[in-house]
Amino acid sequence: MSTLVIADHDNSELGSATLVAVTAAQKLGGDVTVLVAGEGSQAVADAAAKVEGVAKVLHADDAAYGHGVAENLAPLIEGLAGDYENIVAPATSMGKNVMPRVAAKLDIQQISDIIAINDDGSFDRPTYAGNAIATVKTSDAKKVITVRGTAFDKANAEGGSASVEAVSGPGDSGKTEFVSAExxxxxxxxxxxxxxxxxxxRALQSGENFEKYIxxxxxxxxAAIGASRAAVDAGYVPNDYQVGQTGKIVAPEVYIAIGISGAIQHLAGMKDSKTIIAINKDEDAPIFQVADYxxxxxLYEAVPELTSKL
Structure with missing residues (x-):
């Protein structure tokens, strides 16, 4: 059984979520190949070759793949898919954008956002904002899978010695033009x-209080700064701060939730954190059900005192 992992990267560095996808691919059994598709991305291909457990790296260096446009990447992956039984990508923006198109082109069902691989060939994936876990299995001979970035340990970034092979694809599909990115x-x-x-x-009440207390x-x-959807929707902080079902999925060593009630949509994005610390004046807040401390x-009294003692 062989698996093709689609690397998530920025043309200069290999994304950490790719290391998680490699670990998941290893659990599927067989050889693991990593596809690095980008522009001027030789450094990424070299980094992928050093990842422990990777047998081979395919490197498609073309301007058409430089910005991760799904309409260009999907035909490339489709052309390589025949040699692999599993096609795996991290469930990042790239994976969520590209892999459904790949699955459609291959006429098979995608298995999305998996958190576990079971011995019977089934997969676990969260549903209902993580309030339930679905166990799914497919009869398709080939599998297209995305992997939640917090579900598996990261593969070692050093220790591998895979070969790097240049590959090419159809290039620019002409269907989509990359204009700019902010x-x-x-x-x-x-x-x-x-x-x-x-x-x-939301308890911070303003962007100024985020600056003053957080x-x-x-x-x-x-530390990095995150926020609940309520705080983002209120305009206290930018959208890229949002943690949760409709934001970013995180699993840091320490997650400090300040003035966050703990709605299920937020918990879905951070409950896999190793240690969760909650500060809230409402002792019945749901966040305390998942908090370690x-x-x-x-918060207006506790946070400045905590900060002053560090």
């Missing part, structure tokens, strides 16, 4: 890869 830049760690996250909720604590901890207190 990417938020921050000196803080990226939310989905941060080891510590400090998140604020940012100093995050600075002391070297909870403090029933007014």
């Amino acid at each position: 990417i938020a830049e921050s000196e803080r760690p990226e939310l989905t890869s941060a080891s510590v996250i400090v998140s604020g909720g 940012e100093p604590l995050a600075d002391k901890l070297g 909870g403090l029933v207190a007014d």
Whole structure:
């Protein structure tokens, strides 16, 4: 059994979610090949070749693949799919964009956002915002799978010595044109890869309070900043801060939830965190049901005191 893993990257660095997908691919059995499709992405291909457990790297270097346009990537993957029984990608924006098109072109059902691979060939995946786990199995001979980025351990980024083979595909489909991308830049760690996250909720009441209470604590901890959907919808912070079912799925070593009630949609995005710390003045807030440590207190008093003691 052989598996093709579609690498998520920015043409210069291999995305950490790809390492999770490699671990899942190894659990499927057989050889693991990684496809790096991009523009000027030799460094990514070389990094993929060093990942432990990878047998081969396919490198498609073409301007058509430089921005991850699904209409261009899908035909490339379709052309390579015949040699593999499983096609796996991380459930990132790239994976969610490209893989449904690949599955449609191959006329098979996609298995999305898996969190476990079972011995009987079935897969577990969350549903109803993580409130239930569905066990699914397919009769398709070939499987198209996306993997939740917090569900498996990351494969070791060093220790492998895979060969790198150049491949090509149809190139630009002519159906979609990449115009531009506006990417938020921050000196803080990226939310989905941060080891510590400090998140604020609607109780912060304003963007100014995020700056006054959340940012100093995050600075002391070297943490990324997250937020609940309520805080994002209220305009306190940008959309890319949102953690939850309709935001980003995270699983840091430490997740500090401040003024977040703990609606199921938010819990779906952070409940796999190793240690969860909650600060909320409502002792009945649902967040305390998943928290390892909870403090029933007014955040406006507790957070500055916590920050001052670090």
